[in-house]
Amino acid sequence: MAPPMSAGEFLDALGAEGLTVVEVGDWRHHNRNHKGPWGPVHGVMIHHTVTRGSARTVEICRDGDPALPGPLCHGVITKDGMVHLVGYGRTNHAGLGDDDVLRAVIAEKGLPPDTEANTDGNRHFYGFECENLGDGEDPWPEAQLEAIVRAAAAVCRRHDWTQRSVIGHREWQPGKVDPRGFSMAWLRRRIEKRLREAGGE
Numbered sequence: 001m002a003p004p005m006s007a008g009e010f011l012d013a014l015g016a017e018g019l020t021v022v023e024v025g026d027w028r029h030h031n032r033n034h035k036g037p038w039g040p041v042h043g044v045m046i047h048h049t050v051t052r053g054s055a056r057t058v059e060i061c062r063d064g065d066p067a068l069p070g071p072l073c074h075g076v077i078t079k080d081g082m083v084h085l086v087g088y089g090r091t092n093h094a095g096l097g098d099d100d101v102l103r104a105v106i107a108e109k110g111l112p113p114d115t116e117a118n119t120d121g122n123r124h125f126y127g128f129e130c131e132n133l134g135d136g137e138d139p140w141p142e143a144q145l146e147a148i149v150r151a152a153a154a155v156c157r158r159h160d161w162t163q164r165s166v167i168g169h170r171e172w173q174p175g176k177v178d179p180r181g182f183s184m185a186w187l188r189r190r191i192e193k194r195l196r197e198a199g200g201e
Contacts, residue, residue, distance in 0.1 A: 004089075010155075017157070018150060020082045041124055042105050043124065044165060044167070049076070050133060054079065058076050074091055076130075078131045082147070095173055098119065105167060162192070
């Protein structure tokens with residue numbers, strides 16, 4: 001079982017991986033902890049936002065809406081490769097997912113099909129929302145893809161996890177399609193390569 005990093009440790013981990021980080025408001029204390037526990041943490045979840053425009057994307061991910069209050073993730077990775085921190089603690093990003101998938105993530109084994117929505121993912125995963133329309137046509141700039149790799153690697157490195165601790169929302173919750181536009185197997189290979197490197201710039 002891994003307790004979550006402190007907000008300061010999270011910020012330091014991202015910086016050590018060479019990322020450009022933007023702190024949005026009082027992100028360290030912006031969370032949904034009153035709705036349930038945050039931790040133990042077991043992995044990193046990657047999403048796409050179905051939005052266009054970095055400023056609007058960050059605003060939505062920080063504030064949410066009446067049906068799904070923010071924050072909707074810990075960090076928003078915009079197309080320019082910047083990581084905008086919008087919350088820390090429990091966030092509304094993962095929702096209910098498959099307990100078999102969680103067990104596979106904990107064991108760092110291959111993922112089974114996600115066929116159930118019976119387990120609270122907001123408690124157990126760090127979440128990164130990535131600016132993209134999610135239509136399979138909107139491009140993923142290399143700067144953004146590299147930032148996704150480095151952000152996931154930053155968390156894995158601090159917790160001594162492998163790339164198998166990084167999953168897509170579509171691998172967790174039945175009916176989800178995000179992130180769309182690249183395969184998670186491909187992303188995990190890039191994260192694995194990054195983790196073999198020393199880390200930092």
